[in-house]
Amino acid sequence: MSASAARVRRAAVTSFSGLPRQFWWLWTSTLVNRLGGFVATFLALYLTVERGYSASYAGLVGALYGLGGVVSSVGAGVLTDRLGRRPTMLIAQLSTAASVALLGFMEDPVAIAAVACLVGMASNASRPAGQAMMADIVAPEDRVRAFSLNYWAINLGFAISSTAAGLIAEHGYLVLFLGESTLVLACALVVFWKLPETRPEQDTAQEPGGRTAAPEDREPSGAKAAAVPGPVRVSMATVLRDGRFMTVVGLNLLLALLFQQAYVSLPVSMSQSGFSSADFGTVIAINGVIIVLLQIPVTRFIQHRSPAMLLIGSALLAGYGFGLTALAGSVAVYALTVAVWTLGEIINSPTQMGLVVRLSPVHGRGRYQGMYALSWSVASLAAPLLGGTVIDHYGPDALWAGCAVIGTVAAVGYGALLRKLPASSALAATPVRGAGPLVDAEPTVAAPNG
Structure with missing residues (x-):
């Protein structure tokens, strides 16, 4: 074996080994789910090309899809903490399968809009539960790696599904709706048969502001949280008073507004420039392939490496990657712009998720993840309205220029929030070994407000 091959093998072993079996079943469930992620990606093209509606109507339906996610994100977060991770995921997935199949048969514009809202509500409800379960079963020092592998599964499925869906859509969109419904059902079966409940049964001690003390991360991977006397209530008010966490949510909202344009405004813009749904499928698949x-x-x-610099850099790459779309005139140039903002996405995702978990108390993970998911859902609601309106009234170039501005604002925000974080700190949990159990090393940033 050559030296380079040996290095690749060691890197692969380091990246994939040491995670609990439950994580890999959750990973498999994610992969199966994303293999069927057709509808959200191609909904705008379905409405404008197949049904002949305007970009504004497509934006309205996309906004209602996002509104459904807004409604379900916080509610699903509460259910995740109260009812459990596994039942919340199953309810969400079964509801998604039913509503997606129903959407494929809707013809009346009002019915399409209403069912799209139901699809958004159901499909977003599993996110807080899945992320909370992952944080439960993975040891602190492995969480960033686990989130990265899960995000890799999402995009592996997306790269395959978006390419296939672009070709399938040329022969009829109903197959896409029914195909996604079938694969979501398969995802639910994996959860039902292979994933036990991981919700901690007893409260642990907390610090002011809703954050847990070190016992949160002393639990062994996949185990229940240790019992500590004195129940502590974690409510949505606790989350809202956590100033640092809510700032992270707000900054993520800005970036989510950018990333949503890839599935709402980009296909509409390409269609107006004479490109086909297959062209869009090829271009957007670059995102998944690169990831x-x-x-x-x-x-x-x-x-x-410094999370502050990573988050600042990722925001700039995202903003200016989308901004460069204004210069695109061929499939190759569109693909290049996707490559730029995808690099920002790759850097941002594990860094941001590591930060979110570190700021989330163990018995409030569902609520904290629900609030974080809410930022994506609000973006799903606002981005289609914003994108469709700007394209209809000012043209796509104005929209892409605005994306560059938003990316810059987000970068400045991350710099202000994390300026006190040492450059040597990483958002991956840094193991501190000594006489006691393994705990997380806390980043030295100001405590949350409230």
Whole structure:
């Protein structure tokens, strides 16, 4: 074996080994789900090309899809903490399968809009539960790696599904709706048969502001939280008073507004420029392909670097990557712009998720993840309205220029929020070994407000 091959093998072993079996079943469930992620990606093209509606109507339906996610994100977060991770995921997935299949048969514009809202509500409800379960079963020092691998699964499925869906859509969109419904059902079966409940049964001690003390991360991977006397209530008010966490949510909202344009405004803009749904499928598949190829090595590279600089850089790459779309006139140039903002996405995702988990108390993970998911849902609601309106009234170039501005604002916000974080700290949990159990090393940033 050559030296380079040996290094690749060691890197692969380091990246994939040491995670609990439950994580890999959750990973498999994620992969199966994303293999069927057709509808949200192609909904705008379905409405404008197949049904002949305007970009504004497509934006309205996309906004209602996002509104459904807004409604379900917080509610699903509460259910995740109260009812449990596994039942919340099953309810969400079964509801998604039913509503997606129903949407494929809707013809009346009002019915399409109403069912799209139901699809958004159901499909977003599983996110807080899945992220909370992952934090439950993975040891603190492995969480960034686990989130990166899960994000890799999302995009591996997306790269395959978006390419296939672009070709299938040329022969009829109903197959896309029914195909997604079938694969979501398969995802639910994996959860039902292979994933036990992981919700901690007893409260642990907390610090002011809703954050847990060190016992949160002393639990062994996949185990229940240790019992500590004195029940502590974690409510949505606790989350809202956590100033630092809510700032992270707000900054993520800005970036989510950018990333949503890839599935709302980009296909409409390409269609207006004479490109086909297959062209869009090819272009957007670049996003998934790059993440599949680079997510793991990039995560290894960034894992012990300054999170402040990573978040600032990722915001700039996202903003200016979308901004460059104004210069695109061919499939190749569109693909290049996707590559730029995808690099920002690769850097941002594990870094941001590591920060979210570190700020979330163990018995409030569902609520905290629900609030974080809410930022994506609000973006799903606002981005289609914003994108469709700007394209209809000012043209796509104005929209892409605005994306560059938003990316810059987000970068400045991350710099202000994390300026006190030491450059040597990483958002991956840094193991502190000594006489006591393994705990997380806390980043030295100001305590949350409230």
